[in-house]
Amino acid sequence: MLDLFDDYTLRTVALGSAALGLTSGALGTFAVLRRQSLLGDAISHAALPGVAIAFLLTGSKAPLVLVAGAAVAGFLGTLVVMSIVRTTRVKYDTALGIVLSVFFGFGLVLLTFIQRRPDASQAGLDRFLFGQAAALLQRDLLTMAVLGGIALGVMLLVWKELKLLAFDPDYGASLGFPMRALDVLLTSLLVVAIVIGLQTVGVVLMAAMVIAPFAAARQWSDRLGVAAGLAGVFGALAGIIGSVLSAETERLPTGPTIVLCVSAIVVVSLVAAGRRGLLWRELRGRRDRRKLRLAAVLADLLDLERQHPDAHRGHSAAVLSVMSGGALPSLQELERRGQVRRLDADAWELTDEGRKVAER
Amino acid sequence: MTSGQVEIQLIAVVVAVACALPGTFLVLRRLALVSDAISHSILLGIVLGFFVVGNVNSPLLLVGAALVGLATVVLVQLLERTRLVKEDAAIGLVFPALFSIGVILISRYADGVHLDIDAVLLGELAFAPFDRLEFWGWDWGPTALVVMGSILALNLAAITVFWKELKLSTFDPALAIALGFTPALVQYALMGLVSLTAVGAFDAVGSILVVALMIAPPAAAYLLTDSLPRLLVLAAGIGAASALAGYWLAFALDASIAGAMATMTGVAFGLAWLLAPGRGLLAAARRRARQRLEFAQTMLTIHLANHEGKPEAAVESRIDHLYEHLRWAPEFAQRIVRLAERRGLVRSSGEKLELTQAGRELAADALSR
Numbered sequence: 001m002l003d004l005f006d007d008y009t010l011r012t013v014a015l016g017s018a019a020l021g022l023t024s025g026a027l028g029t030f031a032v033l034r035r036q037s038l039l040g041d042a043i044s045h046a047a048l049p050g051v052a053i054a055f056l057l058t059g060s061k062a063p064l065v066l067v068a069g070a071a072v073a074g075f076l077g078t079l080v081v082m083s084i085v086r087t088t089r090v091k092y093d094t095a096l097g098i099v100l101s102v103f104f105g106f107g108l109v110l111l112t113f114i115q116r117r118p119d120a121s122q123a124g125l126d127r128f129l130f131g132q133a134a135a136l137l138q139r140d141l142l143t144m145a146v147l148g149g150i151a152l153g154v155m156l157l158v159w160k161e162l163k164l165l166a167f168d169p170d171y172g173a174s175l176g177f178p179m180r181a182l183d184v185l186l187t188s189l190l191v192v193a194i195v196i197g198l199q200t201v202g203v204v205l206m207a208a209m210v211i212a213p214f215a216a217a218r219q220w221s222d223r224l225g226v227a228a229g230l231a232g233v234f235g236a237l238a239g240i241i242g243s244v245l246s247a248e249t250e251r252l253p254t255g256p257t258i259v260l261c262v263s264a265i266v267v268v269s270l271v272a273a274g275r276r277g278l279l280w281r282e283l284r285g286r287r288d289r290r291k292l293r294l295a296a297v298l299a300d301l302l303d304l305e306r307q308h309p310d311a312h313r314g315h316s317a318a319v320l321s322v323m324s325g326g327a328l329p330s331l332q333e334l335e336r337r338g339q340v341r342r343l344d345a346d347a348w349e350l351t352d353e354g355r356k357v358a359e360r
Numbered sequence: 361m362t363s364g365q366v367e368i369q370l371i372a373v374v375v376a377v378a379c380a381l382p383g384t385f386l387v388l389r390r391l392a393l394v395s396d397a398i399s400h401s402i403l404l405g406i407v408l409g410f411f412v413v414g415n416v417n418s419p420l421l422l423v424g425a426a427l428v429g430l431a432t433v434v435l436v437q438l439l440e441r442t443r444l445v446k447e448d449a450a451i452g453l454v455f456p457a458l459f460s461i462g463v464i465l466i467s468r469y470a471d472g473v474h475l476d477i478d479a480v481l482l483g484e485l486a487f488a489p490f491d492r493l494e495f496w497g498w499d500w501g502p503t504a505l506v507v508m509g510s511i512l513a514l515n516l517a518a519i520t521v522f523w524k525e526l527k528l529s530t531f532d533p534a535l536a537i538a539l540g541f542t543p544a545l546v547q548y549a550l551m552g553l554v555s556l557t558a559v560g561a562f563d564a565v566g567s568i569l570v571v572a573l574m575i576a577p578p579a580a581a582y583l584l585t586d587s588l589p590r591l592l593v594l595a596a597g598i599g600a601a602s603a604l605a606g607y608w609l610a611f612a613l614d615a616s617i618a619g620a621m622a623t624m625t626g627v628a629f630g631l632a633w634l635l636a637p638g639r640g641l642l643a644a645a646r647r648r649a650r651q652r653l654e655f656a657q658t659m660l661t662i663h664l665a666n667h668e669g670k671p672e673a674a675v676e677s678r679i680d681h682l683y684e685h686l687r688w689a690p691e692f693a694q695r696i697v698r699l700a701e702r703r704g705l706v707r708s709s710g711e712k713l714e715l716t717q718a719g720r721e722l723a724a725d726a727l728s729r
Contacts, residue, residue: 037448038393045568087641088633090387093448094579097392098629101572105622108568109609112616130463204400208456215445215453251467256460263457270444278442 010247016136016144017239017258020197023148024206025213025235027155027193029228030186032214033166038096039078039187040210043194044203045100046077048107051128051198052114063143063199070128070195077103078187104203131202131255144196151192152232154185162186163224200243201255209235212262219273238262294334296324301340301350302358314347367489369607371505372621375561376573376599378512381519382553383574384595387582388530393448394551395574397436397455398429399558399567404462405429406559411469422507422559429555430548432458485607485617488564504564511560515553519592522546527588569618573599576625580632583639602628656696658726659686661705664715665723677713 024040031039047070054069055061077099084095127135155162164172165182173179190210197206217230242258271278300323304315320327331348334340339354350358386392405428409421432454439450488504519526529536529543536543554574561570581594606621613620634641663686667676675681682693697713700706705719715723 032446032449035446035448037446037452038396041393041396041452084633087644088583088639090579090582091390091392093390094387094392094575094582097396097571097575098579098626100396101568101622102576102626102629104568105572105619106626108619109613109615109623112619113613116614205456205460207452208460211449211452212456215449219444253463253467256463259456259460260464263453263460266453270439270442276444278444 010244012136012138012141013243013247013254014240016141017200017243017254018236019141019144019148019239020193020200021209021213021235021237021239021258021262022232023151023193023235024197024209025217026152026228026232027190028210028212028235029214029217029224029231030162030166031190031210032218033224037211038093038207039081040190040194041207042077042081042096042100042103043074043191044198044206045107046103047071047074047191047195047198048104048128048203049073049110050076050107052107052110056110056114063140066128067143067147067195067198070198071191073103073107074191074195075188078191127202128198129202130204130253131198131200136200140199147192147196151189155189158182158185159225166224200239201258205255205259208259208262209238212259212266213238216262216266216269219269219276234262234265238265290330290333293324293326293330297327297330297334298339298350298354298358300324300327301348302355305350305355314341314343314349316346317348318346320348364489367502367505368485368617369604371488371502371508371564372485372603372607372617373600374505374508374512375564376577376603376621377596378508378515378557379561379570379573380577380595380599381512381515381592382550382557384578384581384592385526385530385550386554386574387578389550392575392579393451394433394436395554395558396571397432397451398551398555399562399570400455401432401458401462402426402429402555402559402562403567404458404465406562407462407465411465419507422556425559425562426552426555428458429558430552433548433551433555485565507560508564511557515557518549518553522549526550565618565621569622572622572625573603576622576629577602580625580629583632583636598628598632599625653696653699656688656692657700657703657705658722660696660700660713661715661719661723662726664706664713665720665727668715668720674712678711679708679713680711 028037028040031037050069050071050073051066052069053073054065057069058065081092081095081099084090084098085092090098161172161177161182164175164177165179165186169179172182194206194210197209201209213231213235214227216234217227220230221227238258238261242261243254245261246252246254246257269277272280274280297320300320301315303323304319317328317331320331331340331342334354335342335348339351339357340348341351342348383395386395402425405425406421408428409418409424412424413420415421435454436447436450439445439454440447445453489502491503493501493503493506525536525541525546528539528541529546533543536546558567558570558574561573565573577599578591578595580598581591584594585591602624603621605627606624607617609615609624610617610620632640635643637643660682663682664677667673670676676685679693679697680690682688682697683690686693688696697706697708700719701708703718704716705722707714707716
């Protein structure tokens, strides 16, 4: 594993993917919390025409130029979404769908237009579609690290305000915080997180890198700071594992591999996370149901005892089953606990301890 | 125009109409992004179907892919029902994962076959006329046209037959349950149609365009009408027009037809957004401007009525004093006075204004409200 990281290409790819996973995972926190998960999808699709226009205007493929174009277009896309929702009766999801597909379609027109021009200098623009981590260079890495670092730094600076925005924007407004400006700031940070990932993961799959890390991290902690940090870690982890796997295996495309890694983290978290996880929830549910069944049988026995004070023959499991269903296994368990006594083959009565528990 | 061009445009129009019909219900039910999820995850369905059937042109592929589309919806709902993630996040978790599996399967096991991710995602309508459906020694036309034509017919039939179920469960699901309909069933049937349509269209125009054609034309139509039948017709019309305009845009630029069609649906939505009678940005701006003028005229009559017959009336009712009293710029004051005169609310004699009976009534009415 160590000499893996001596390999220049691999190190670049792994570091780049880690940077992208960290940034988008941590910033995705707020998008998911505010139920704007798919905004990330819209932004990443909307960025495509920006890449093409930046290239058409400058003729340059420098990462900073293309990323800047992508960021402007992505930001414009979110503005369009917001103003559609504000000025028409079209709903948020429809507005996202329109921006996503129309911007992407326009980007496609521009890309094909560029591709069919005689000079071949455009080669490589289409890696924005599906992403190509193997093509990451040191200069891309620098761009990603600097932009991602700035975005994360700003997020930490206004952490408290963003928290307000996510949980109680009205309260924040009443305290005098500029909530609209914060909303725009947060969206801009998300745009930055997304555009630096486009070259690696691609337009189509970038949504997952925004949503999945926090969706997984959320299950492990109720504290926002912990969950956001964990989301960053999950994102970075998926980035590293996915890109290394894809670089080491032939014909294993990077973007999809990273996305499957992060999806796997989500599945594990949903199932196994403490307290919230499905597995624990199921176990807890079973325990609670058994407790209830035992308590019901005890209470039934107590009832029978009070209704028939002179009977000392015990009561049959069949009678108890009529009262609360499937009583035999519960009786056996209660017998183990010393709360009921078996008089003969099918006659049960409360022990003194069982009576105490039942009367409680 | 060559016959190939005619056929491409015909396919484009049929695809657009076939998408707009179920798309209308998605937009109304706030499920627009389900089309995004379905159109991506059916890639996996097509790949899996290909492994089973071993042939990309089999109609069984369509069915298999549509089933995976339906499975996407079920998965999203299952995930949502755990209450561990919200609906929007559930959508964004399911489709990228399924799409990724599809892409990986293609690049590992289906390389070199006619299953190219670019083509699947982006579509290439220009080649559609070359893939023709021939049997019984007869050329039935381009396969894409026949397939999408059948899907369009199915969509039309389903919407006609289940009209009242669709309508009721879309607008009032609670009433639908109370009346004994099962909105969940209607929902799945609709999702089945969406999946099937997406699969068919996917082959011809790619998955992103499917989203554009399903969402943008109904959204544009939604700004133009309140009646469901008219909404469907308008959405279909806008879709078809965008498809044709997109074809010619692509022709002029020598660019992707699918992309150009998506762009034109966006232009159509933009036009509706701007120009929709009553609801568009322009109509709203004009309404605001008119209300501002009407309000100013009412203010003028109230101002005059306030001072009528009082000693200060001589000063207060001078036009050039309106700036001082109502903070109106001179040009604006002139304009309002002109408008008020034309409506017969005030009379001016020289620089002095005088209320008419109508003006007095308007002021009294405005104050008493």
